[in-house]
Amino acid sequence: MTWEMVIGLEVHCELASATKLFCGCRNAFGDEPNTNICPICLGLPGSLPVLNAQAVELAMRIGTALHCEIRPSSFARKNYFYPDQAKDYQISQYDEPLNAGGWLELPDGFRVGVTRAHMEEDTGKLTHVGEGGRINSAHHALVDYNRSGVPLVEIVSEPDMRSSAQARDYAAELRGILMATGASDGRMEEGSMRVDANVSLRPAGTTAFGTRCEIKNLNSLRSLGRAIEYEAARQMALLESGERVDQETRHWDEAAGRTEPMRSKEEANDYRYFPEPDLVPLVPDAAWQERVRAAMGPMPADRRAALSALFGDTALGAQADQIRAVVDLGLDTMVEQAVGAGVPAALALARAANELAAEGDRGRALPIGSFVTLVEMEAKGELSATQAKAVLRAAVADVERDPRQLAREMGFEALGADTLATAVADVIAAHPDEWARYMSGEDKLAGYFINEVMTATANKANGKEVAAELRRLRD
Amino acid sequence: MSEGTEPGHHARRTPGKLSPEEVVHVAALARLALTDAEVELFTAQLRTVLDHAADVAALDLSHLAPTAHPLPVANALRPDEPRPSLDREEVLAAAPSVEDNRFRVPRIGAPAP
Structure with a gap:
């Protein structure tokens, strides 16, 4: 039998606000444990949450970029006993999310539905001590509440994706959008963006959904792709041998390359949601929504189109991949300015997509002027390709230096x-x-x-x- | 935590039929250990509360908008400006157990104390 994969993704995005969602503690990654905590994010008796206006603004930008309807919304308490929240509940949006009913378009034009993008608070960070740090066999756990109360937007897709490649494309495009809105730094390795995948199989050509499993702990696009492939193969083996798939939450083990069932945190998934009595409704009016929309810059799809336009209708194949990479890395302004200065588009694009991209964060920090000077020198024949690449590396290593001077010092004086x-x-x-x-x-x-x-x-x-x-x- | 019930999955229970088993279940979710006598007592009391809710639910309120909050106020917001956090030593001194500047808790999944 031929099986069809059905994939939906839940993405948690930490918002790039200065403070937490309901208190004035700093929202910062990597600080000393338990230094950004206060009565509100510790849930001490008598403390009252107050909503962060900037977090709402960023959440509205996400909703706008994903073509959602921004709606009157409210907050609810999700009750559970787990020490990652000191107050034994998480404040989230339940039946009235801020953003609902949108879509995201992949670079190939395929549209994935976005069910909702709601606001909630992040949990504290648990470290399991003993027996290799595994949750089930640990001796005890340690809690750092710095992350507790950090603003999140959870973006839930429709189960519209049909392959691991499509799921990766969705996550990559969403990451680009989150960064372009300024809502997130998109750092998956620091947990700024966390992806859970719902995967099920059904006989090709049928419409009813099979039983799904939710996979957690996907810390990179690569893990996402591998975990979906593994999980689909596991489910197919079960179904082909006449067994059934149990609906459960599974943990991706990157080192072992497999998913494993997680022990249930709560015996029953009965969170007893009820309206948060300490917060009033959040009702963004039309004027506020318009202000948010007007303040937003171009999204990755717009920026790819702008770069492609520099090539006329000829940006195909490898060049299209380079354009995508350059936009994902935020290097498109450099290319545009170089082309504006008269550098051939293909040359500027190649240096940005290959050599500059290879430098990672350091490449992004290169002053635009240095990049333009460098590719101009190469375009005019003052530097050979090999020399230009060497000077580019040197300029990235020391962004204060002028590329012309670096070229002279490296002995790349152009021959008359x-x-x-x-x-x-x-x-x-x-x-x-x-x-x-x-x-x-x-x-x-x-x-x-x-x-x-x-x-x-x-x-x-x-x-x-x-x-x-x-x-x-x-x- | 994000797994579990999504909106719309909450089944409406039939009012007035609260069973002792449901009381035991809800008590377990709240980490309360009840004696048989307490289960009996609270089942009766909670039935009264639910009966009252059923009386309200029986009214035709289709012409009224749901009330999210008793106050006629929306959008209570604060600026995104950092404020001082608590002193860590002071906070940790109030915790029952501390290790490595963090709150020490029993292993996850251990039986409730």
């Missing part, structure tokens, strides 16, 4: 046309036999002469110019 012609003539004079063969039509000897000239000039010559000079002499 006269010097180049002299160097070529000298090499020809030293190798008369090879030159005769080249003149008689052995084109592959061009490479030989270029190498000789490069050696003679200590790599200061531009290979393309040497080739041009050889052709000029021959013709």
Whole structure:
């Protein structure tokens, strides 16, 4: 039997606000344990939550970017006993989420429905001590409440995806959108964006959903793809042998490459939601929604379109991938400015998508002016491709330095046309036999002469110019 | 925590039929250990409360908007400005058990004390 995968994703996004959702404690990753805590996020008796206006604004930006309806909403208490919340409940939005009924368009044009994007508070961080840190066998646990109360938006997709590749595309595009709205730094490795996947199988061609499993602990796009593939294969083996899939929550073990059932935190998933009496409704009016919309910059899809436009209709294949990478990394402004300065679009795009992207965060920190100067020098032939890449690395390593000066210090002073012609003539004079063969039509000897000239000039010559000079002499 | 019941999955229970088993279940969710006599006592008391709720639910209120909050107020917000947090030593001194500047708790899934 042929099986069809059905995938829905739940993404938790930590909002990039200065303070927590309901109190003035700092929202910061990596601080000393239990230094950003107060009576409100510790749930001490008598404390009262007050909603953070900026967190609401960021949540509305997410809803707007995902084409959701922004609606009158309210908060509820989700009750459970687990020490990651000191007050024994989590404040979340339940039956009245702020954002509902939107969609996200993948780069290939496929639309994934977005059920809702609601606000809630994050939990504290638990560390399990003893027996390798496993939750079930640990001796005891330690709690850091710095993260408790950090604002989250949980984005729930419709079960619209049909392959692990599509799920990865969705998560990558959503990450780009979250970063473009300024709502999140998108750092999956720091838990700023956390993905849970609901996976089920059904016979191809049928419409009823199979029994699903929810997979947690997906800390990278790679883990997401691997976990979905593993889980689909596991479910298929069960179904093909006539067994059934149990609906359960499973944990992805990255090292072992498999999913495992998690022990239930609460015996019954009965959270006894009720309206949070300490918070009044959140009802963004039309004017507020319009202010949020007007303040938003272009989304990744718009930015890809703008970059593609620099290539006319010819941005296909590898170039389309480069455009996607450059936009994902936020390097598109550099490319646009370089093209504005007269640099060929393909060259600017290639340097950004390959060499600059390889530098990660450091690449993003390169001043735009340095990037433009560098690719201009390469475009004008003042630097060869090899030299330009070397200077780019040096400029990234020390962003204060001027690329022209770096190029001089590295000995990449461009050879004047006269010097180049002299160097070529000298090499020809030293190798008369090879030159005769080249003149008689052995084109592959061009490479030989270029190498000789490069050696003679200590790599200061531009290979393309040497080739041009050889052709000029021959013709 | 995000797994579990999503909105709309809450079944309406039939008023007036609260069973002792349901009282035991709800007590377990709240980590309360009840004696048989207490289960009997609270089952009767909670039935009275639910009967009252059933009386309200029986009214035709379709012309009224649901009340999310008794106050006619919305959008109570504060600016996103950091305020001082508590002193860690002072907070941890009030905890029953501390290790490595963190609250020490029993292993997750251990039986309730």
